Amino acid sequence: MDDKKAVFISYAWGGVLDRKEELRTDIVTSLSTEFSVFWDRRSISFGEVPEEVVSNALQRRPLVVFCLCDEEYIAAASTVDSGVYRELAMLAQISASKEVRVVPVLLDGECLPRLPAPLSGRVPLDISEVYARGLKLGQTMWAVASGASQEDVTRSLSEQLRRANVRDKATAYFRDSPTSLYGCGRTHVVEDGLGRILRPPQWMMDRIEWKRRLLEEDDAFWPTKGIWQWHRGTASSGLCALGMAACAAFFPKEPDADYVKAIARAGILLAEGFFSFHNTNEPFTLESEELVNTLISRDGIDTLERLLPSV
CATH class of the missing domain: 3.40.50.10140 (Toll/interleukin-1 receptor homology (TIR) domain)
Known part of the structure; x- marks a missing residue:
């Protein structure tokens, strides 16, 4: 039985x-x-x-x-x-x-x-x-x-619908603003789908907590030339910087305080949930769908919603 x-x-x-x-x-x-x-x-x-x-x-x-x-x-x-x-x-x-x-x-x-x-x-x-x-x-x-309980189930269903709505909103956004990033495992240069090199946006360069790190210049990490670090393991400051610059490329906006806070959070989640799963010498391809899935799966639904344009 x-x-x-x-x-x-x-x-x-x-x-x-x-x-x-x-x-x-x-x-x-x-x-x-x-x-x-x-x-x-x-x-x-x-x-x-x-x-x-x-x-x-x-x-x-x-x-x-x-x-x-x-x-x-x-x-x-x-x-x-x-x-x-x-x-x-x-x-x-x-x-x-x-x-x-x-x-x-x-x-x-x-x-x-x-x-x-x-x-x-x-x-x-x-x-x-x-x-x-x-x-x-x-x-x-x-x-x-x-x-x-009824309360727990109702809350869960509401959250499920909210996630679906945000995902639909993201799908519509990227349909009009397609973005992809490609990292070369040999040179560590990161480019978008049009061959443009990924550099940190100026607002990142102007922030005290990131300026010194982003101005480093060596063969392995030279962000102003589009050379970034990625590796398996803990999300380092260099990995988080790459995550932030990547998110800024997917969501280019005027950098008000709320946007900067959301990009910083999204960058950490992307570093932890995507870049830290690639070996140093491995190439990567980051599509918008992967970005959205990473943020949602790592409890970044609020962050994603803040980055998407208001309807």
């Missing part, structure tokens, strides 16, 4: 099948590390009686039942002898148990007033906006199955 806690997924096939298969893969992948997941299309074998298999799956305790509610689900719920209709009838018999938690999952927010028994009246998990955006849902489902 599987010792994992049990999750049962109730859903209706139909609509865009590829989208639902992506949804299945995302949810099952996230849940299966901790939970035994029943998803009937994959959980019922040839020769088995579906009603018996479903009934047995619903006897597991403790049990979390997720009902993925969209237009197809609502229609199937009122269609006598459909799979959803029969599942809901079985759920009605066990839904009052303290060891059973039935969660209506709204893939379409308009389904809420039409939820069938035994789903109506229960606190739903409304992921309709996240689902409509094509974002991942698995981690949210895992959190709910693990007992996360």
